[in-house]
């Protein structure tokens with residue numbers, strides 16, 4: 001219960017700091033539906049059942065470059081195992097801003113690949129015509145075999161967006177690598193998902 005109370009308190013605090021639901025969801029690594037539930041619950045004690053979601057706190061890894069490095073080595077190992085099955089080389093590691101960037105840069109170094117950074121455009125705002133972008137300050141993706149890197153998959157919508165955008169840029173998304181996969185799927189838009197921790201719901 002303490003963890004839930006902490007989450008509620010944090011959600012209320014972030015809301016009072018002016019963050020919108022999507023931004024609070026990003027901060028807490030939960031779905032938007034969960035944020036609404038947390039904020040509602042802070043006012044009316046437990047009227048609706050909790051959404052099926054899992055809160056993830058990666059701070060013990062994220063605060064230490066050494067731990068991030070060690071974890072990135074494990075992810076590289078998993079990625080290589082996956083790509084070996086199809087005899088595919090990694091050309092570029094695409095980190096999803098913001099949380100995917102530290103891991104992606106370490107993985108690119110380890111794999112001897114280029115580093116690209118994907119920015120979700122209109123972050124937290126729903127536009128029908130928005131497009132994500134590959135930062136011009138890093139590597140390009142056109143025509144290249146891409147490993148997509150992020151910290152967490154919750155609904156999978158970010159991964160789907162990146163995969164679609166990469167395909168539109170004539171890039172070849174080969175694997176999505178994350179620390180925690182809360183969706184528990186094997187593939188997303190026909191691209192294999194690999195994670196250090198995969199959450200599989202039993203109910």
Ligand SMILES: O=P(O)(O)OC[C@H]1O[C@H](OP(=O)(O)OP(=O)(O)O)[C@H](O)[C@@H]1O
Pocket residue numbers: 025026027029096097098099100150151152153154155156157158159
């Ligand atoms: O699978 P999904 O439901 O799309 O959620 C996963 C995404 O949510 C978080 O990012 P966020 O949108 O919070 O952006 P941030 O990395 O800038 O915090 C996380 O880092 C993933 O990118």
